[in-house]
Amino acid sequence: MARRSKTCLVVDDSKMIRRVACRILREMQFEPVEAGNGQEAMDMCEAHMPDAILLDWNMPVMDGLSFLKALRGQPGGDKPVVLFCTAERDVVKISEALDAGADEYIMKPFDSDILVSKFALVGLDINAPDRQAALR
């Protein structure tokens, strides 16, 4: 029986970042879905909670931190693994994200090695061999 792909919601107001992240996530055998801001992401989570969320900080309508705080208060909102993915590098900001319930934190710019490494740190490296094959 085929293993169900894990879903990863990519939340970023930059279409280019979403495209790059989704390409890498597909190579990692994730099934990516996209949202352009926190409110859109919240609506999608209410319809279907993803396994993982790659979350930008600064976005219009609802920013990443507000989204994360709201998500963690929702029924089932503790389940998705949340990785912030942002240009914010200040230690105070990083601590704020972790306090709000982020599992990991990626500082932009990033590459595929960083994404793979960070997903491995939160226990989502199950398809690493497949990804290696895809990249060869």
Add this chain to the structure above:
Amino acid sequence: MSDVLSLKPAYYEALKRLTLELAGIKLGADHTFLVETRLAALARKEGFEDLGQMIDELFSRGETRLAIHVVTALLQRATAFFEDRAGFELLGDVVLPTLHPLYRGGVVKILSYGCSSGQEIYSAAILVDKMSHVFPDLAFEFIGVDYPSDALERAKAGRFTHFEVQRGLPIKHLISYFERDGEDWVVKPDLRKRIKFIDHNLLADISPLSTYQVVMYRNHLSQLAGPARVRMMRILDRLVSTHGVLMLGSTESLGKMCYGFDETMLAPGCYQKRARQDSPVSEQSG
């Protein structure tokens, strides 16, 4: 780009011999491009007009310092924090608990042999710091040893790029043990001062070094050519203290020649030094 792919075949053969002699590693015939790009960068840094001039200088004058820099530039590899994560789990879950009753009240010295830019030994120090409550009666020393190189200088400075600190290092460890300095991240002084780095030819006489309770030589052994591998095993045999542990990569093994180590692995890639010195290889030979 035109002067990058300019190395004469005779020079490439000479570089292969040099690398084998100094580091015990056999370069493949297909490494030409890697060799030329890395050495072209070194040539610029060393103030030569081009790669050819540097290689001429190297083989006409035989300057040892330049030879070592050439070889380390060729062999430099990208490393990551907590690389081969299973090995660090073994260090915390198996190796240190095995050594704890033997060294209670004493010092456990952890050596990263071939430490490159230092991620391995910094990772070990972070792991031990996180577990300090488990081993309150043990003191630890951390030592990184490698050929003199830019990578080793960066290890000494504890300075890592934005990309390097995001490979393998959990974000909580980053903000606990590093501080930002412009685009880079630098190991905080409290951790950095606990680690000593030593410039040393890994295949040379080890009398300047000590013996260590844990020697990490992970994922290097399989790269060595036959005679260098034998020589390295003699060196590792002497570096690991009695009852100490040699950590190879989790998929590496000593094979049939166990030298001074137990034949049964403590864990994948981990060998404990026998209490009795019954290595089949003479300590004085080679």
